[in-house]
Amino acid sequence: MPIFKEHNEQLNLANTLLYKGKALEAAAVLEPLVKQEVPDALLMKVDVLICNNPSVGLKFVFELVEKGIAGASYKAAFLLYFHPQVGVAFQPYLYDAYIKGDLNAVIAAANLYYQQNDLVKAFTILKRFDHLESIIAILDALDFESVSEPIEIYDFNDIKKADLSALSYQLIAPEINLYTVDDFVNDFECHWLKCHAESSIKRSLVVDGHTGKNEVSQVRTGSVAQFVSTSSDWVLLNIEMKISAYFNLPVEHGELSNVLHYAPTEEYKAHYDFFHPKDSGSAVALQDGGQRYKTVLIYLNKVKSGGETNFPRLSKSITPKYKQLIIFNNTDNNFAPLPLSLHQGMPVIEGEKWLFSKWIREKPTSYKNVLNAISFL
Template identity: 35%
Template sequence: MTTLSALASLPQEWQLWINQNLARACTPRSMAEVMTRDGRFDQRLAHAAIEEARRARFPDMPGLQARPEVNTSANTITTPDRTVNVLLTLKAPRIVLLGNVLSDEECDALVAYSEQRMLRSPVVGDAEGKNEIHAYRTSRGAMLQRGESELVGRIEARLAALTRWPAERGEGLQVLRYESGNEYRPHYDWFDPGLPGPRKHLERGGQRVATIVMYLSDVERGGATSFPNIGLEVQPKKGCAVFFANVDAYGTPDQQTLHAGEPVVAGRKVIATKWLRERAYV
């Protein structure tokens, strides 16, 4: 039996539409948005068909970019040392909520390991790219080096397996503590290449293509990770994690990934954040 390619599996009028719009220099991203609107075509099929046509007729046009991805074809993901549960998935923006990423013992050990290194959390300055203290981020944090301990290395290897992205393409873990009233107001994790400060950080490994937020504690009230543009809130649950791609399938920063650490109302929230880069992070 012959298997049709993605492009050939589409109705003839849509094959013609793809080629005509590529010839008009329409972006693959905008074309995919039209094709997937109202569920007309599956997102993966649309991207694959457009990419097939682009490679055949317009090879110099920017196409799909590799990015970290979590395989959600089943309800569990088996890594070399742990079985992780898939709890929620969203296609656009790409968000996956995962359970059983860390054990209670690993969460407690990572909190204890980082406790004495906590400093006020900075943000990247737009002008020079230096770390700056701002009122919209009030947590305290500890920046860990990649693989600096057996525990850190084990967690990083698990995340690399989950996202199918090499560990060397990731920044070190950042452990963050939010006391009552602490928050991180809406922001993006991707670097804006149009600003001189963030542009300097792009030199160290390219764009932050994805983020993983791991919850190291339960929180009595508040402290959700919210995505205000899409109306999603992820409540902190010890051992769980939320993965989200900061760029779309074509490597463009995704405006839908605006997110925030909502204020902690009661209790304390501790998380570990892992930023994944486009290239090896140095």
């Protein structure tokens, strides 16, 4: 069934209500579209039902799969992958969505195989849809030279979650619990994040210490894209869950994820990520989740020259390393500021720098509403 303008208005309103935690009001807005069996409304109803009773919501999405509603198999796979406690395998639903040509399923499955270093199956999945521009871009960006040709894939039963035990970390500065982790993400994820960011990237802002509002500043001269996650962002949400699991950080304590871009000469001068108690604007900034106590950064490309992450008060400097994660504390365990966490993104000298960033707060943030709205939590 085609989506008309008035349908979009109702869907957007229902989505807004869901993000505000008003599931009953969202249900009332959706009901006319549900009766017409508009696929997007039916899928959103799954999230509405899960807000009140997860088992009822899951039963409803399985009913939608049986009816052959567009997007239902992917929705079921998404829910089951990120909620393994349900005890139902996600792989058959993801495979069904892939066979039906669901682009979200194609991206998710290819990345999951790439994540477990099964390049043949990742290539096979992408090659089946190489008539699509977005898939062509992925094939061009990734190294599949070792793959001679596609194979037959009859199911996704061998897809596994990331083996985080294979990762190792290195302590750089105990004063702020500064660690690095090599190869935390893969080539596929780096490419996807950069492409995902390009459509919405804009000049970076900083938080004004007096007003607590965001503003343009010469302190930070790069660009940023901020992601308000949807259920189609399987790759992004998988990265966030890996961060959460590896470092034992509640995902709902995070702010929205960002991808940063720095061209030659662009930089982020020395700054703190915590909100200074003496700044009048900190009271405003602290309202959403309290203090920023951890910073997570991941390098998404190979920087030709420059772009180091420097900690001047520790005399430590980290040279950009493709796919490496950096994490450090901005506060102590009582959420008091750590002056030694002063850091700067040094100017890029040659090439460009792409960086994933995420701040973690002491309490749940408004990002929890976004995750609840898509039944991620």
